[in-house]
Amino acid sequence: MNSKPIIVAPSVLACDFNHLGAECERIEKAGANWLHLDVMDGHFVDNISFGPPVVESIAKIATVPLDTHLMIKRPDHFFPRFIRYVHNITIHVEPDYDIGSTLRGIRAGGATCGLAISPPTPFEKVEPYLNQIDLLLVMTVNPGFGGQTFMEPMMAKVKRAAQLRAERGLDFHIEVDGGINPNTAAVARECGANVLVAGTDIFKAHDAALAIKELRD
Numbered sequence: 001m002n003s004k005p006i007i008v009a010p011s012v013l014a015c016d017f018n019h020l021g022a023e024c025e026r027i028e029k030a031g032a033n034w035l036h037l038d039v040m041d042g043h044f045v046d047n048i049s050f051g052p053p054v055v056e057s058i059a060k061i062a063t064v065p066l067d068t069h070l071m072i073k074r075p076d077h078f079f080p081r082f083i084r085y086v087h088n089i090t091i092h093v094e095p096d097y098d099i100g101s102t103l104r105g106i107r108a109g110g111a112t113c114g115l116a117i118s119p120p121t122p123f124e125k126v127e128p129y130l131n132q133i134d135l136l137l138v139m140t141v142n143p144g145f146g147g148q149t150f151m152e153p154m155m156a157k158v159k160r161a162a163q164l165r166a167e168r169g170l171d172f173h174i175e176v177d178g179g180i181n182p183n184t185a186a187v188a189r190e191c192g193a194n195v196l197v198a199g200t201d202i203f204k205a206h207d208a209a210l211a212i213k214e215l216r217d
Contacts, residue, residue, distance in 0.1 A: 004173065004194040006216045009034035009067050011177070012058065013049055014199030020054075021061045023203065030208035031216075034067045036177070036197045037086070041072035044095060045144030052081045059085035067135075067195075069116065069177070071143050076102040083109040090114030090137050090175075093125045103132050114175070118143055123157045127164065133172050135195065136161050140188070141178030147200060150179025155191040162192030182214040 010032050015023035024035060037055055042048040059066060065087035072078055075091035076098060082089060089106045093099060093115055106113040114135030117126050119142055126136065138157045141148035154176075161174050175195035176188045185196050196215050205211035 006189065007033040007173070007195045008202075008212050008215050009036040009175070009195055009197045010202040010212070011036045011038055011197055011199035013038045014203040016203075020057065024058055024062055027202065027208055028062070028064055030202075031212040032064055032202075034065045034087075034195075035062055037066055037068045039068060039070050039072060039082070040144060041074075041078075043073040044092065045071045047144045052085070055082055055085050067114075067175075067197075069114075069137065071116075076105070079106055080109065083111050086111060088112045088114055088135060090116050090135060092116045092118065092143075093129070094118055094121055099129060100132060103129065114173075116143075117157065119151055119154055123160050126161075130161075130164055130170055130172065131168065135173040135175055137175040137177060138193070139178055140176050140180070140184070143178075148179055150181075150184040152184075152187065155187060158188060158191040158193050180215065185215045 010027050012035055038049055040047045040049040067088045068086040069090045073095050079089050089111050103113045112134035114137055115126055115129050115133045116137035118139050138154055140150050140154045173195045174193045176193045177197035180196050180198040181201050202208055202211045
């Protein structure tokens with residue numbers, strides 16, 4: 001079901017922030033294709049992570065694409081503060097704002113655009129936007145905190161996304177985020193996901209290169 005190359009995008013939120021630059025360089029050397037940046041505002045999700053200054057700092061040393069996931073209530077208002085530093089910006093379908101206009105704005109600013117869907121949200125909410133996006137992020141845990149257990153029922157959304165992509169002749173990536181380890185990555189790949197986000201499983205691994213290889217293979 002999966003014809004796209006597998007991309008591993010370690011979540012920087014799991015790194016040792018006392019050594020942010022060195023951590024990003026270490027994971028790049030271990031084979032990361034992208035770096036995944038989780039931005040949380042304490043409103044859309046019940047957690048706060050980091051904002052534009054940290055993203056700017058990462059952009060100064062990163063050599064791989066920065067995949068930025070805005071778990072925030074007003075992505076329409078805040079995405080311009082990130083766009084100069086990153087390669088992709090993913091916004092959520094759940095908040096009340098003009099999604100189509102925001103996707104177009106991200107593209108106009110020079111980045112690719114993604115749309116994310118949380119576990120409780122029916123897939124039908126993202127269907128109208130599939131022809132406007134470069135990436136669909138299917139959350140396999142509830143957004144906001146790391147270390148949660150992979151929700152295998154979300155694979156129905158991954159399969160549906162892959163089906164509609166083929167039927168409509170579209171070309172967006174399908175990304176999964178939450179509880180991703182070698183076992184769950186294999187399930188997600190089989191269902192059609194090609195971008196795998198993992199935090200602790202990579203940054204805390206004894207051998208990060210092996211951890212990345214195991215997710216990809």
